[in-house]
Amino acid sequence: MSTITFAQATLDAMTEEMARDERVFVMGEDIARQGGIFGQFKGLADRFGTGRVMDTPISETAIVGACIGSALAGMRPVADMHFADFIGVCFDEVLNQMAKIYYMFGGQKSIPMVLRAPDGLVNQAAAQHSQSLEAFFLHIPGLKVVAPSNPADAKGLLKSAIRDDNPVIYFEHKALFSTKGEVPDGDHLVPIGRANVVRKGSDVTLVSYSMTMNHCVKAAEILAGEGIDVELIDLRTISPLDVGTILESVARTTRLVIAHEAVKQGGVGAELAAIVAEEAIDCLDAPIVRVGAPFTPVPFARPLERAYRVTPEKIAEAVRSVM
Amino acid sequence: MCAKAARGGEGTSPSKYGKELLAGFYRTMTTIRHFEQTVEKCFLEGEIPGFVHLYIGEEAVAAGVMANLRDSDYIQSTHRGHGHAIAKGADLKRMMAEIFGKSTGSCKGKGGSMHIADFGVGMLGANGVVGGGFTIATGAALAHKMQGTDGVAVAFFGDGASNRGTFHEAANMAAAWGLPVIFVCENNKWASTTPYRTTTSVDHIADRAAGYGMPGVVVDGNDVFAVYEGARSLVERARRGEGPALLECKTYRIKGHFVGDPEKYRTKEEVRKVFEETDPIPRFESAVVKARALTRKELDAIDGEAREAVRLALEFARTSPEPEESALFEGLYV
Numbered sequence: 021m022s023t024i025t026f027a028q029a030t031l032d033a034m035t036e037e038m039a040r041d042e043r044v045f046v047m048g049e050d051i052a053r054q055g056g057i058f059g060q061f062k063g064l065a066d067r068f069g070t071g072r073v074m075d076t077p078i079s080e081t082a083i084v085g086a087c088i089g090s091a092l093a094g095m096r097p098v099a100d101m102h103f104a105d106f107i108g109v110c111f112d113e114v115l116n117q118m119a120k121i122y123y124m125f126g127g128q129k130s131i132p133m134v135l136r137a138p139d140g141l142v143n144q145a146a147a148q149h150s151q152s153l154e155a156f157f158l159h160i161p162g163l164k165v166v167a168p169s170n171p172a173d174a175k176g177l178l179k180s181a182i183r184d185d186n187p188v189i190y191f192e193h194k195a196l197f198s199t200k201g202e203v204p205d206g207d208h209l210v211p212i213g214r215a216n217v218v219r220k221g222s223d224v225t226l227v228s229y230s231m232t233m234n235h236c237v238k239a240a241e242i243l244a245g246e247g248i249d250v251e252l253i254d255l256r257t258i259s260p261l262d263v264g265t266i267l268e269s270v271a272r273t274t275r276l277v278i279a280h281e282a283v284k285q286g287g288v289g290a291e292l293a294a295i296v297a298e299e300a301i302d303c304l305d306a307p308i309v310r311v312g313a314p315f316t317p318v319p320f321a322r323p324l325e326r327a328y329r330v331t332p333e334k335i336a337e338a339v340r341s342v343m
Numbered sequence: 344m345c346a347k348a349a350r351g352g353e354g355t356s357p358s359k360y361g362k363e364l365l366a367g368f369y370r371t372m373t374t375i376r377h378f379e380q381t382v383e384k385c386f387l388e389g390e391i392p393g394f395v396h397l398y399i400g401e402e403a404v405a406a407g408v409m410a411n412l413r414d415s416d417y418i419q420s421t422h423r424g425h426g427h428a429i430a431k432g433a434d435l436k437r438m439m440a441e442i443f444g445k446s447t448g449s450c451k452g453k454g455g456s457m458h459i460a461d462f463g464v465g466m467l468g469a470n471g472v473v474g475g476g477f478t479i480a481t482g483a484a485l486a487h488k489m490q491g492t493d494g495v496a497v498a499f500f501g502d503g504a505s506n507r508g509t510f511h512e513a514a515n516m517a518a519a520w521g522l523p524v525i526f527v528c529e530n531n532k533w534a535s536t537t538p539y540r541t542t543t544s545v546d547h548i549a550d551r552a553a554g555y556g557m558p559g560v561v562v563d564g565n566d567v568f569a570v571y572e573g574a575r576s577l578v579e580r581a582r583r584g585e586g587p588a589l590l591e592c593k594t595y596r597i598k599g600h601f602v603g604d605p606e607k608y609r610t611k612e613e614v615r616k617v618f619e620e621t622d623p624i625p626r627f628e629s630a631v632v633k634a635r636a637l638t639r640k641e642l643d644a645i646d647g648e649a650r651e652a653v654r655l656a657l658e659f660a661r662t663s664p665e666p667e668e669s670a671l672f673e674g675l676y677v
């Protein structure tokens with residue numbers, strides 16, 4: 021085990037996978053010279069050269085399109101989106117090309133590619149630099165979507181994503197980059213599609229992912245002090261969802277709360293709640309409750325952004341409401 | 344390959360302009376400079392949150408272009424938008440309050456620096472998405488045409504933004520439909536940490552205009568007279584219904600990409616040298632004083648007024664209240 025930052029964990033994953041397979045390369049804005057705006061690519065160009073770590077023009081459409089094309093021709097590209105918000109620029113490439121090609125062309129060629137997308141709230145960056153957009157991609161068949169919450173999963177999921185033969189969107193929360201955690205040494209892989217029960221509990225199942233997991237850990241501690249025993253599940257993969265782990269947990273606890281930073285309306289929580297309602301409504305002793313952002317763009321001003329955020333207190337309150 | 348784009352506005356003498364226009368250039372440039380220096384200081388002291396991109400060193404572009412525009416003309420700005428807003432006549436107090444995230448801000452504290460806007464004076468917004476403005480400016484120009492006015496729209500953009508697909512789509516649509524839009528490139532040599540020529544295919548962005556059948560003109564963006572003259576002929580053309588054009592203003596980004604940028608990609612020495620040699624404000628001062636078009640005393644008076652206006656804006660921002668939490672839910676739909 022070594023204790024490293026989330027950013028370093030992603031860098032280790034990139035370094036190991038690029039050393040392991042010379043078809044792996046990465047392109048994006050400000051990654052070669054600068055080492056990424058969050059330091060997550062530092063030194064990668066020194067090690068592998070600017071032929072495999074490429075600074076691009078501000079051309080997200082061409083970045084994603086060219087990665088798809090190179091994948092069709094035998095490469096295994098990683099594209100950096102700078103901020104997840106800018107996926108809006110290349111949405112056609114993601115929606116109609118990257119996600120469709122394998123199925124639509126009868127399985128002739130898969131797209132082994134990773135789209136790295138730093139997302140989430142940080143430093144009052146306002147409406148166009150703060151969003152959590154994973155729910156859009158949960159709705160697109162053909163994509164895999166992951167969202168790690170800690171350095172170990174960051175490394176393991178990125179390595180798995182690079183090795184996966186399907187297109188994977190890798191959401192990495194900007195506020196997580198500087199956080200530290202223990203990462204297993206060696207070739208550490210976390211399987212895509214598998215949730216992680218991070219805290220066993222008997223009273224209520226609390227499901228989350230990415231940055232909001234940290235808030236859930238705090239909420240669970242607060243609630244433990246009140247005698248509420250929370251089972252905490254880190255989804256880690258948003259698509260395909262690990263339905264089995266959640267149903268198994270809910271069958272025991274009979275209560276479900278889902279928390280995420282993204283807008284509540286139409287979010288990942290809505291899909292999970294629907295699945296549990298369809299599959300296991302008889303197990304439930306209380307309504308399913310979702311915690312998410314209000315239905316507004318992310319506001320700039322301090323008190324507004326504060327009110328917008330999902331916090332440990334809001335999560336704890338939601339859990340109390342189902343007890 | 345040499346530039347196909349025309350060169351505009353060189354060797355203009357200040358004495359041919361009226362005092363009012365000259366004073367206007369100076370007022371705009373010094374107001375922007377004081378405003379930006381104040382914002383920088385407040386940001387570094389922790390009073391301003393979010394992301395802030397400064398316009399210092401590029402003031403002549405906004406001042407020279409906007410002197411050709413009316414309130415009823417539209418502009419689309421960028422993430423580096425304070426200078427555009429000031430030059431277009433946006434209210435300084437409400438701008439500063441917005442950057443501070445106060446309820447009295449021009450966007451009620453919902454936008455901040457990257458989303459500064461003042462629709463009342465035709466400033467249709469800064470944009471956090473690089474290249475987000477081209478097509479919107481084109482649409483505003485389309486509306487002018489449909490409404491039968493002789494109004495124009497200006498899209499400001501950086502050299503980096505010229506590599507977005509939206510630039511190319513907007514340029515083609517504007518030219519194909521003969522729309523009154525002027526694409527003004529602020530080529531400040533850097534796109535964030537990337538030197539512009541490493542990711543851009545041409546020396547002059549204005550060369551790309553030829554591909555869309557519109558004039559492309561290159562001017563010294565640190566010479567307010569050159570910018571003014573270059574923009575004037577293109578704006579007049581657009582008002583006459585002769586269609587869009589591209590004006591490339593060569594300038595330099597003096598400050599980091601954003602306030603707090605460690606700037607590891609260039610040396611302080613390089614920046615200091617460029618600034619000393621090309622700072623548009625002293626250049627203007629010495630030109631007008633030498634031509635006896637304005638006196639030192641007149642310049643000092645204008646500078647003093649600009650300083651005072653910025654001081655008042657800061658005081659207004661500092662003493663304004665933050666928005667109430669309930670404002671979070673206001674203003675989503677009309």
Ligand SMILES: Cc1ncc(C[n+]2csc(CCOP(=O)(O)OP(=O)(O)O)c2C)c(N)n1
Nearest residue numbers: 106423471472473501502503504533534535
């Ligand atoms: C679509 C999109 N991609 C990337 C970014 C991140 N970004 C913000 S400003 C910038 C550089 C812009 O360079 P340029 O257009 O030359 O303008 P300048 O900053 O030099 O004024 C980048 C890459 C963004 N905001 N939007």
